[in-house]
Amino acid sequence: MNIHRYSTLPLLRQAVRSLAHAHRLPADVRGRLVLSVTALAAPEFHAGRPVALTASCENGPGDGGLLAVTFHASRFAGPLATSDLPLPAPTTSGPTATWHIPTPAADPHRAGTHGPNPPPADPPILPxxxxxxxxxxxxxxxxxxxxxxxxxxxxxxxxxxxxxxxxxxxxxxxxxxxxxxxxxxxxxxxxxxxxRPPPPLIPGLDLAVHYAPADPGAPTGGDLYDWFTLPDGTLHITIVDAVGHGVRSTRSALNVTHAVRTLALEGHPLQSILARTHDILMPLDPRLMATVLLARIDPATGELQLANGSHPPALLVRSDDTAQYLEVRGRGIGFPLPGSDRVLSAHLDPGDLLLLYTDGLTESRKDVEEGEIRLVQAARTHAHLPLADIPTAIAADMHTIVLHADDTLAMALRITLPPL
Structure with missing residues (x-):
């Protein structure tokens, strides 16, 4: 293995290209090798120091061997910087860097081949x-x-x-x-x-209802109502708010309304219906809890009766704009000692507004007392509207700010003036 020394870049490039041609390296590999060698040599030539180049091939040029090309800098150069070379040099030692490059196999059809391992050509290939x-x-x-x-x-x-x-x-x-x-x-x-049945057509009495679920995408809920006429012509209304949301609470509320309807049509006194409903349903659904408000109105006389089981009180707004909550103590279905403590009696005059609702109407801001005050104001504001529009208008006022979303039910009733 001969060591050749060079002192200029053109001669070094020519030597590297001549070596690459002798071993038939691809043009892109040859270019990378030329750029890598000259990159290492340039600082040495600038310092006035020559460099050396050696090459050896395991099987000789042209036989698919491994060409080893070693660059030698001056011993004063120190470790070579090879990390950014176009052709990485895997072997470095002080001022030397060595490339190991696979060479292509010899062409068997070339003239002058001597079996599977031809000897190296004696005359150098001129670049x-x-x-x-x-x-x-x-x-x-x-x-x-x-x-x-x-x-x-x-x-x-x-x-x-x-x-x-x-x-x-x-x-x-x-x-x-x-x-x-x-x-x-x-x-x-x-x-x-x-x-949710549509309002019944009862002479002398107007009814309207508004319902909105807590989640519009899941419209089922535990707020339910039922209204029907008893044999004596009295209108019976049931307002139920079953604890929870979704289908299960709807089923619970529906069970309550069916039980109340059955007991009412059988003629049970209004005050006893809540306790009897509790006794009927709890063996079937021990987890059931619901607040209930029962109302009976005689359209002919305007007489009103209320029974309450833990439910928000009805609101009565008189035609002269005075308002009062009709409070009745009691405990709901699934509560201890269920039932209404008494039956409240009141009288509705033509033009009076009766509002029945669930707590979703007054507790949207998490303050019950504040909600009840606002409900009186909203009812007075919208009492002059057609009855069909009043529940929705009141709910819109009550829900301008919602801190606690809940199912909401609002029902309005009014004794109509007799025809002239």
Missing amino acids: PAESRDSDEELRAALALADSLAAGHRLLKHELAETNAGVVALYVQLEEQDEQLRKAHGQVLRELEDAL
Whole structure:
């Protein structure tokens, strides 16, 4: 293995290219090797120190061996900086750096081959013109860059198509989910509407109701009402607020209204109905808890009776704008000692407004007393409206600020003036 010394960059480049040609290294590898060697040599030449280059091949040039090229700097150079070289040098030791480069196998059809292991050619392969080598190395680098750019464009295109497909899939899934939510909500609303009877047509009495669930996407809830006419012409109204939300609370409230209706139509006294309802339902549903307000109104006379089981009191707004809460003590279904302590009697005159409701109307701001004061103000403000509009208008005023969302029920009743 001969050591050749060089003192100028052109001679060094020519020697490296001659070595690369002798071992038929690809143009891009040859270019990287030339740039790496000259990068290490430039500081040495600038300092006025020559460099040396040695090369050896395990099986000789052209036989698919491993070419070892070693660069020798001056012993004064110190460790070589090889980390950023175009062709990394895996072996470094002080002022030397060695590249181990695979060489292509020999062409079996070339003239002068001698079996599987031909000897090295004696005459050196003369290098072509340096400019032609530079052009070839540049073309190889550009071809590689073009290939990488084309691959990058293809990858970006495929990635964009994949992202578009994923986005389209998410959009489709979201649309389907929204359709399912709407269909689910529509089914629940239809079930709720079936459970909430329209106001009965009773001469001398106007009725209207407003209901809004805590979650519009889940319209089922525990606030329920029932109204029907007794054999004597009296209107019976049941207002129920079962603890909880969703289908289970709706089922509980429905059980209460059915039990109350059965007992009322059987002729049980108003004061006893709540306690009897408790006794009937608790063996069937021990976890049931519900507040209940019962009202009976005689449209012909305006006589009103109220029984209460832990429910918010009814609000009466007279035609002269005076207002009062009709308080009746009692305990609801599932409470200790259930039942109404007494039956409250009052009289409704034509033009008076009676408001029955659940606590979602007055407790939206978490302050019951403040809510009851605002309810009186809202009822007075909207008492002049057509009765059909009053419950919704009052609920809108009460829910301008909602700190505690809950199912809300508001029912308005008014004795109408007799026809002239």
